[in-house]
Amino acid sequence: MLMLSDNPGIGGMEKHTRELATAMGAQGQQVEVAAATQHLKDLEGITSYPLNTHRSRNSPALLLAILRLIRTGNYDILHAQGTKAAFVLQRLAPFTRRQFRIATIHGFKSRYPSASAFHRLIAVSQALANDMKQPGITVIYNGVSATPQAPALLPAGTKRPVWLAVGRLVPVKGFDFLIRAFKACPGTLLIAGDGPEQQRLDDLVSSTGQSNTVKLLGFRKDVPALMAAADGVVISSEREGFSYVCGEALLLGKPIVSTNVPIANEFLPEHHIASTDTPEAFADCLNQDLSRLSTEQSDARQQAAKLLSPATMTERTLTIYREVISRGA
Known part of the structure; x- marks a missing residue:
């Protein structure tokens, strides 16, 4: 499986991509990630490929680089993380008929990729799924890791509450x-x-x-x-x-x-x-x-x-993979 994220920024989507790929790899899934160089640093044990994510999603150079990567890899699933990556996979749909295409949308946009170009669209919240107004969207909340810690020292003079x-x-x-x-x-x-x-x-x-x-x-x-x-x-x-x-x-x-x-x-x-x-x-x-x-x-x-547990996020995503593969087999 190839996970694709071509957003140059750093935020929740990049955190989600890293944690999901790492969790799947820990379960023995064959996962590779193509993303901006700065997003690949903490992907221990995951094969990764740097992308020039400052290019437009319509850039011929970006599209060609991703298509070459897809054709050299023996991927069953192409999973786009974010709207930009999803539009890239949508453009490449005629050239990726052998693979199952999935996209996770992370934020509200004025325009979304078409469900017809994918075997499944995922939204990270119900409100986002409602805004997308397309059939067959699955909601999978991001996994959140939160370990209790001792209270931090607050600035002097801090008043409650x-x-x-x-x-x-x-x-x-x-x-x-x-x-x-x-x-x-x-x-x-x-x-x-x-x-x-x-x-x-x-x-x-x-x-x-x-x-x-x-x-x-x-x-x-x-x-x-x-x-x-x-x-x-x-x-x-x-x-x-x-x-x-x-x-x-x-x-x-x-x-x-x-x-x-x-x-x-x-x-x-x-x-x-x-x-x-x-x-x-x-x-x-x-x-x-x-x-x-x-x-x-x-x-x-x-x-x-x-x-909201990382385990729930991972298992629900793997369930989607199994479903689309079984339907297409």
Whole structure:
């Protein structure tokens, strides 16, 4: 099987590709991965091929390189990870009739690959599957690894309750809206992540008079430890295909308030999904009693334990492989 990911960025999709390929390899499956060089570093024991992922999905050079790779390998299954890779396989469909083509879509787009070009399409959330509006889509949630850790040491002067937000500092994460909303909340907001919005968010914290209550922590590798130290986790994204932060918080037993994005809107009670009409409306949701939030999310945590494990993700994906092969045999 060849797993293809030709996105140059680093995020949830690349994490998913790496973890799925590694888990399948550990089970004795013959898996090879073609992806950007920076995504191949941690693929121990997996044969991998670097791609120039900065090329357009319509680039003749990219299409030819992938087709040559497919023709030299004895692959039964071609599995595209992400919309760009899926469009590449769609273009190559007339030349890959011997293989079974599968694509996993990870994020919301204005246009999706056609189901007719694949033996199966997979979406990483139900909301994403609904948006794709195509027949025969299977939902397989990403596997989330979350190991409890000792609480991290918080910045001096941190006041309770402590809310933690995690993510790249980019506009789609909605951190500017969250900072404005937090002005009407007690306690401390910690934002872990780095990115191009760093200076603008720093300035916003200062201009709203919240330098003592909102802390930008920068990139952190100890997110589980930060979650252990926090009282709750807040997600302010404008859109997500699948929120790893939500999955980690559920598995680590932390109460969550989120905007209307997957997977929060598929696991949490409806009244725990915050309104984004105004910063004040978002603050109202953050100002709910945290102990009650935690109690009301107990069912969501149980559901997450069943559906979000790496083992469940791997087995459900292998089941798809078996199904498409048996139907095509």
